[in-house]
Amino acid sequence: MNFSGLGMTSPRARQRLVKRLQQMGVSDPRVLEVMRDTPRHLFLDEALASRAYEDTALPIGSGQTLSQPFVVARMTEVLLLDGVPDKVLEIGTGSGYQTAVLAQLVPHVYSVERISRLLDQARERLRELGLHNVRLKYADGHEGWPRYAPFDAIIVTAAAAQIPPELLQQLAVGGRLVAPVGPAYSQQLEVYERRTSGIKHYSLGGVSFVPLLEGLD
Ligand code: SAH
Secondary structure, eight states: OOOTTSOOOOHHHHHHHHHHHHHTTOOOHHHHHHHHHSOGGGGSOGGGGGGTTSSSOEEEETTEEEOOHHHHHHHHHHHTTTSOOSEEEEEOOTTSHHHHHHHTTSSEEEEEESOHHHHHHHHHHHHHTTOOSEEEEESOGGGOOGGGOOEEEEEEOSBBSSOOHHHHHTEEEEEEEEEEESSTTOEEEEEEEEETTEEEEEEEEEEOOOBOOSSOO
16 A cells, blocks of 8 residues: 555654564564555654654553554464455454554454544544545444454454453354453463364463453443
């Protein structure tokens, strides 16, 4: 996607960020290219925009955060391991940055958010970027999105003590779910793969996400 003309400032800062992601072990060229080209500063308040290309989580209001670029890259890369999934469900739209990254890599993105202010802002940003292959829903992500299930991939960007069972049920055979699991601010990034023979599960290491909350804000 070419986003030039949308205030694509600091190309050098973005190039540095991609270099850092590579040094940290992100190797999928598709993910690196999209992260180089996606204007992360447009997903932040102006006061924070100058920090947009640091590899750090940043506040987006309502006590929520835009995830650290390394974590966005890592989770995205995992979803693309066996080729491009057709339909991806995201729980926790937040700023819409992870949504925008996904929308440039897969045909169909579905994303659910429980804070309407964040969802409205994300909708506007995705529209401005011309990313039209995204459907957004104001709902509690614990329920997934039954109407469009099953999904070839599911990404949860807020942490639960356990994966909501509805999400695993909405994962297609051959599909993969990635989610932070554990107590507030100290979780393991867990991967679940649905096989015909059952669910395979492994862990990718420590992460720190805001909690997956119950109900609507
Ligand atoms: N992917 C986002 C990360 C935002 S932080 C980004 O790139 O900006 C996690 C988000 O999950 C927050 O916006 C929070 O409101 C949302 N969230 C928490 N619990 C939720 C739930 N049960 N259903 C839907 N969204 C939820």
